[in-house]
Amino acid sequence: QAVVTQEPSLTVSPGGTVTLTCDTSTGTVTSGLYPYWFQQKPGQAPRTLIYDTTIKHSWTPARFSGSLLGGKAALTLSGAQPEDEADYYCSLTYTGARVFGGGTKLTVL
């Protein structure tokens, strides 16, 4: 089974910009792996921010954006807010089966 890799932790200053990435053991992340990004805060169910690489849900704050960057999927947060401190998970699809990355703990400090 493919392995999906994320940065274990990142820190961003309030108002700053940070990019989280999502890599695949199979080579390059493409739109055909349908990258999704999820946010999870302590004690809560995950919430989907981005699907199909770039598409936002209606509740996704405009400061979040998804892209492909350097062969990886990327989630960019521009203008970080304290409430963005959370765990972020990406997932990719391989012939219909989803695989989650290990998650990135984002600290806003």
Add this chain to the structure above:
Amino acid sequence: QVQLVQSGAEMQEPGASVKVSCKASGYTFTDYYIHWVRQAPGQGLEWLGWINPKTGDTKYAQKFQGWATVTRDTSISTVYMELNRLKSDDTAVYYCARGVRTSPGFQTPYDFWGQGTLVTVPS
């Protein structure tokens, strides 16, 4: 409004089985896939599989093939996830989530999640 309501917490002995339910309401049950995701305490998310409620077709993560079984009862708009031969490592919160549509149309995948069901398997 759309809701996915899961069954309550369970404690099972090692070697036993557990069956978690996910009752959908507020939309046409057969219009969307249902996925199962679990999260062990302090750990990340792990995808188990999905079911197409319209056809009953399923797909599992390689790890869970032959071990997890996802079924549905369309008469009561409910999906079930059964995991057998439980080990202490299976202690986790199990979530169901609504996936993509089963037919072409505007997609909003993983837009609704169940509240999670804690399954505890003592060591």
